Amino acid sequence: MRTETARNAVTYTPYGMLAILWLVGWTLRVPILTAPPLATNIANSFGLGEASIGALTMLPIVAVAFGAIPAAWIITKFGLRVAIVGGLICAGAASVGRGQVPSAELLFFASVIMGLGIAVCQTALPLATRTWTPTHLALGSTVYLNGMMAGELSAAGLTRPIILPLANFDWRIALILWAVPILIVAILVLLSRPANTDDSSNLPDRQNPSPVTSIPSLRDRRVWQYGILLGSSVLAFFIINAYSGSVLNARGESEALSALLLAYNTTPLLASLCLLLVPHWIGKRAPIAISGIAAVIGLSGFIIFDSWLSWMSALLVGYAATVKTILLISLPPKIANGTAVTRLSAGMTLIGFSLAFIIPLIGGWIADKTGTVVIALYPALAFLIIGLSALGRHSEYPHYK
Structure with a gap:
């Protein structure tokens, strides 16, 4: 009986968690790449030049780079699930905030905050793969990265022909519409329960004396x-x-x-x-x-x-x-x-x-x-x-x- 159970644990494919990984991966690129298709609309609203529009796209990427180290601390301090859910909520809320700010300065600030939220999730996903799909590490990694690639294509290809008309050609509303699925994914992560895995990684690490060990x-x-x-x-x-x-x-x-x-x-x-x-x-x-x-x-x-x-x-x-x-x-x-x-x-x-x-x-x-x-x-x-x-x-x- 134990041998059969072990065999089933090895061969079981966690389709539900693979779907969650794909969705989280998708959310990591959508909020960043919605800005380029809306660049003209945003520039007209704030009187931005080409350099400023370029900065609007690059700032979240810079935040992802420099947010990686504090993200590692957050993941170990508060746990894997809390970190991912918090990162998604932060990215979604900041994405909405980008469409509601009254000035270009606040627009850039919201973009940085959005990038930090993405940094937490992106840093957490490799550990999520090991924790949620332990018998399918390679498949889990390729699945969430496929989600990231699909997110890039979705944001770049669907924003102007589909999302902007749905938003009555208001770029501010378009950003809100793109933020809705991000927040839905956060709820799905919160409600998900990995099967055949040790869920202890969803809790703060109790074995290490300090989260500094993850830096x-x-x-x-x-x-x-x-x-x-x-x-x-x-x-x-x-x-x-x-x-x-x-x-x-x-x-x-x-x-x-x-x-x-x-x-x-x-x-x-x-x-x-x-x-x-x-x-x-x-x-x-x-x-x-x-x-x-x-x-x-x-x-x-x-x-x-x-x-x-x-x-x-x-x-x-x-x-x-x-x-x-x-x-x-x-x-x-x-x-x-x-x-x-x-x-x-x-x-x-x-x-x-x-x-x-x-x-x-x-x-x-x-x-x-x-x-x-x-x-x-x-x-x-x-x-x-x-x-x-x-x-x-x-x-x-x-x-x-």
Whole structure:
């Protein structure tokens, strides 16, 4: 009887918790990527320039990076479920607040608060995967990351054609409509009960003397190793979105921009669906190395070539960078246990997202100084190449304590 019970525990697929993980993943990208489609409307309301609109999109991402460490403390102090529910409520409420504020300054402040809420959830999800789907770690990771990719596509693709008309073309109401499902997901997480798992991770960690044990150390070599790898993949994807418009315009190919961006921002969903078929890739060096090399080749092609060959190179970047990002974000629950999962995830997020924010700024500054747009991509390409040195020597990444 015990043997049969153990066998059932191993083979049981927790579909309910996988659905919860997917929904939480979906909410992590929707509030961030609703701003770009509404940029014109928001700019007209507050008289914002291009730099301010760019900051509106980037501020939540910066908050995710620098919010990772306090998020790790919150998760260990208050428990996994409370942290995720609180993060979702914070993100949803701040998203609503962005549409109700009377000034641009408060708009930016609400965007930062929203990013901090997202940071808590994003840092918690690797531990949630290990806790809620312990017999299906790789599948759980790919499922919630597929949710993140679907969230990106939902916000970017549905805001103007569907949500804005439902909001009577009022961007403030549109933000409220997008916040409703976020709050619904928070309720679902609160009511969920994982099956065949030890639910103790939903409580504050009683075994450790202090939540400080979950805070990453910047002297940890492996945090830097995985953070650099994550930063190169996030950077590879972001740099095309950031500068493709300027590059295509300089080449006289601006008529292809809309189609390219649509196709490019579809590649993450395609990549995440493909990885659902090969979850055993998580934790292995070779898939990360191959996708990293493919991203270097793709970005080089986008820089060197023009016309359709350049556009196809960009799509290669989008697909390869997403594969690498998913494999790296899924790594902590695969190679670590307990608070080490949160510590590694938080450190990787801080380093990776910070690099992905800083390097494009350096490229843009060099491009402004030289007057050549495509030079903005050179620092990113150099970092992608240098980042390959962080792959390590092990065919499978060793256990992290």
